Amino acid sequence: MPHLIHNLPVDLNIRSLRGQLLTSLFFSLVFIFCQSAVVRGQERSSAGLSIVGTVTDVDGRLLSNVTLTVNSGKSSQTDDQGKFSINGLSEGAQRVTASLVGYQTETREVQVTTDRNTKISFVLQTGNDLSEVIITAGRKPESLKDVPSSVSILTARDIKEQLNVNPSIAAILGNTIPGLGTSNNKATNSGQTLRGRQVLVLIDGIPQSTPLMNGSRDIRTLDPAVIERVEVIKGATSIYGNGSAGGIINFITKKPVADRAFSGTTSMGFNGNLAHPSNTLGYRISQGFSGTVNKFSYVVNGTYNYTGVLKDAKGNVNSQPDGLGENSLYNAFAKLAYKPNEHSEIVASYNLFRSVQQTDYINVPGKYGMSPSIGVKGEDPGEAAGTPYNHNALISYRNNNLPLASSLDVSAYLNSFVSMNRYVEKGTAWFGPGQTKIQSYKKGLRLTLNTPWKLGDFGQGELTYGLDLLNDRTNQVLTDGRVYIPDMDMINLAPYAQLNVDLMTNFVLKAGIRYENAKVKVKDFNTIATGDNGAGSTAVTGGEIPYNATTFNAGLRYNKYDIFNPFLSFSQGFAINELGRILRRATSSTLESIATDPIITNNYEAGFSSRLGIVNLTAAYYISTSNLGANLVDVGGFLVAQREPERIQGYEITADVYFNNKWTLGASYSYVEGKAEQEDGAKVYMNGLRIAPPKATAYLGYRPLTSLDLKLLWVNTGSRDRFDVRANNLYANSEGPVKQINLFNFSAAYRLNTQWSAGLGVENLLNNDYYPVVSQYRAIDAEYVRGNGTTMSLNLSYNF
Template structure:
């Protein structure tokens, strides 16, 4: 027995040494020697590990190509590390330097953490630094995104984001994955559903994608909320500020207060905070009060946010999120209608009848359980969420949709469960992984008048959608990504009567309700070759599913049964090719896309009513972004995006899609200058080009949303000065040159009531304290 043990002992030692030599333990720390958790470790653009709460990760030597790894972590500068004697090292400590920008890792595209250079899609990420910089100019998220994101329409200067499409199609807005949009009846208030101070980063995935379900024909905007610190600490940010028109200041003063706390104590973590924003009267460049149609003058926004987390182990955690957002207008001025194309609608002192317009409430609640080592390497995330949303439209004395005065409100209640798993594996020495799971969603949406009349009956949708997504290195540096999602949805509608459009219930018809079944299988596939940073190309095909504008179809029903209405879903096909390029300090991205659908939902003016046009559609366009860093002090860049689209009728004739769908060309530019470490200055420019595609109608007017669009140029300024580590002052100036202009929505809508000028020069001053 002893001789056998003596014989086996050297073999055991040799085996242990070889085993240890095959793996490497990394310890990632910050400059203060504190652990950096959730740092992504990749080699050759493939993620091979993630650090735990202790800042440690174990990786296989065989997965380290060319002895080089790249380490990325939120708020830290990415670091490329080269091993000298890889086989002789067991534990390596690496220090990361602080950085305010992170563009390496994206979550939304594949429902898991991925390196952006491995995804065959067009993606734009706004970091926390960029959000803070833009929100110092205007805290309205519609403006922030419209000024920065290529392919997204510019802001409307209203409380709604109507017409702010992405690549000519509707966008699905998410908050940590919770759907904020109401595709069954688009209320166009989904972009403004959270305060900018509660957001850590914004991920925009462009092009059709069904990865999160209904309504993403143009892409996804996902607000990633603030995270707690990774080590034991208590932190906070206090912001107070004011906004006003410096040239015509009377009644324009507004104020802003924001307070956020975050911290961690051992296994417990939290982020708590809120903000309150009061906007004064908005005036044009000449000092005249703006028209109040869905405006932001004298509006108030409130946000309350809480995120709690508990780590049972380094691999198992539970997180609870709650977010409330409300925005209503208490107008002290009312609109005095102008003449489209000649004189603007202006504001005159008065009181709006009816209830306060805006978003009375938007509640979000989510509970997430995560386990990183389910079945060894499988990661599990289970989320249950609730969203309750109400949108209040303004009171009107008369409307084309019903008889007499009225005021409508859209109500939407969603609850759902998402089960998502990710399993890495190897096929014939090819590194691969599969993401799979199931989404269950119940969406109840309806639109009533405040007097009790039913404008759109309750649409009760239950959607069950299993999916699977495969990612594989088919060749060295050639990454394939493909997936499938099966949509199985049923919308139930009870019997209802359409609203009367005249006296004595004239125009109202009875419609027999029932079930509307939807079944569709969505596919996506793409390739990305990422060997060379100087040219990193991709091609992709992706589909999206949408039961879009069903409410409009139901409320304008001209048949007596649901079955007789044209309620088929919109299946969007997106074909795209693009590339990214990095050469020294120069960065360039470009993409060309074609988006088609056999059915559309273009809203056209028919006898004064907006009716969904169901003809086939084709949208195409391209986007280019570039920037060049001359030095650590000076950086310049810009973007250009173009989109166009048409619908085709049965006789082969084609018509352009109107302005509510297709935005004019958009160009942006910026110059950022940091004379010292305490100063940060940026001058930015936004240009919307011309679009004139439609003729006057027989009455000598333009149809709704077919008005011509003229060029608009706006220049903005953002500057900040840090007194010390704790105190800083931020100055933002919107419309720095005090341009007298009409926003694109005022131009294409072609309605006198909405022919409203844009705001004149507006100054925002914020004092911030961090501890």
């Protein structure tokens, strides 16, 4: 069968490229220093009237990254000194809103005069996150206090802080988001489920996940340098469709700077193993530009990140399959926006992500439970593993001035994604050596309309409704041309509607419906041979597989009192998950006889948020069920999807304490457990691929100076031992016991002045000798690899 999706031609001379990048960085810095004064002078002369000022907390601490928005639509953010400037305004009354996660939103009225610079200052009170505006949960901007479900948000400041410790976004999320599994120190996010189920990953609403055949590389699909914030919606959500059974991770990319025609950030850094530094030096270079010129605005960013040799606490080289040692990451991002008037906007963006491993080491398998796999000098005959490329292109149009006070948001997108797995010298699923790659190509259209309404004294609300159209074409082939999974061509048309009602002032009721109408076309194919001369291959007649389902959601939140803000919710999720695994292990000759029914997930949740003076507290308990799951179980040495009833339940607790302007303290704990019901009625535990051990996190923040932030972070993964060894006296794949892990990380940020800042991060501060969770539960000799030893990162940034 011809390949429908091909890799881009890539022929990169790594050493030459690194030299060119360093040279380009040098000239960029020279250009920046020479031009910044001229540009600022031009900005001052060309800008209209301005609102300038500072933002502090109640203790007088200057707050950075505060979002300032005026009613005309212009916005800005405070710098490291808490200062902001919103330019290009007209004379007259303006309403200015200041918001920051962890603080109560404040709105002020100000009269802009011809004095050019109208001054204003904000003092924000500490509070919970309920004043923060999010866009993912309801596909429109809304306050957290109106969302009847669990939501976690990472701001740009949070990401920058964690970036000092580890630049991998999978590690950043694993260390900070309750309910999400920890990172596995690899280029994949295998086992990093959310509340025991697969998560749908989006970039500005563009799906990155490949649910038809899960390649477990969807979380790590862009660099943190281009992320404005991350919104994590937990639990099944019927408003987004295929693949969101566990929830949604939406990466929201950076917005243009509104008050300058030309600005940017230059960052560079180095990292390496402190205890065993030889050959471990890595470096990172990132350059971004941003600005607004009249009705146009732009963001451009390029990042290159090279990771040196990774070593464990004892100095052994970690050269695990799909590892991050000697990994090169490239990320190019561009966004252009045009506002024809104050009511509408057109945005076009493009993101290219590439991350591959080209190493001088090969993995020598150890013995599970006894000795680790280590890297030794050698040559891997396969192609570089990782993500050869991930392209995202998006164009969107927004208008908030339609009849009936309605608003429109329509987006068209393309996504092309290739995931290259490691080379296998002797395959178990096919004959001889081989290396597979998952190829996925998506194109789609998302239409969202929003109409407010009011019904006398009964209440008021809004209706969000629209249509999603998605074409997802995915396959998995070997680099030698053999087909492992045939081309699966899915077209999904899904109308939806979501009603939001404000009842009696402080009750928020949400209810919605979505109809999934999907068809997957598969041509005639042969399963891959497991022996010579086509032995073990089955001929399967292709056809069309229909999927139809109606999913519902409903939730209620009471938001009158900060001391107790409870919610209840029910939501269903839809997924055509792991269809590829089912097809590639087919033993029947027709599609009709293969069990390919979708997964309909029912998610029940109750929780609350609370603010008690200086303490912010959240808690949630959830139950997630499905009549037909897709639990992967080791059957004869192969992971086979079991279509069995599943029940998952768990809880999450978070707490943050703001003692004063110097000290902060926070902690979280998340627990999840799940079982599947077999044909005989027996209920068995689900393995580590789905269920992560309990996770606890904590941090202690100290700010001795307004320019210096110090933070100590603790990540604990608990133990989980649910399975016995099988008849061969070995644990089955992904059923190994997991022992407790304690890791301490440290982050420091110092602002030298308004332009220069430095960051220091230390991962595994105590050089703990440990095996990551995935290394333990996989129970495979080759994947029994220790975690990284103490690694230090030093970063320097210049803002202009």
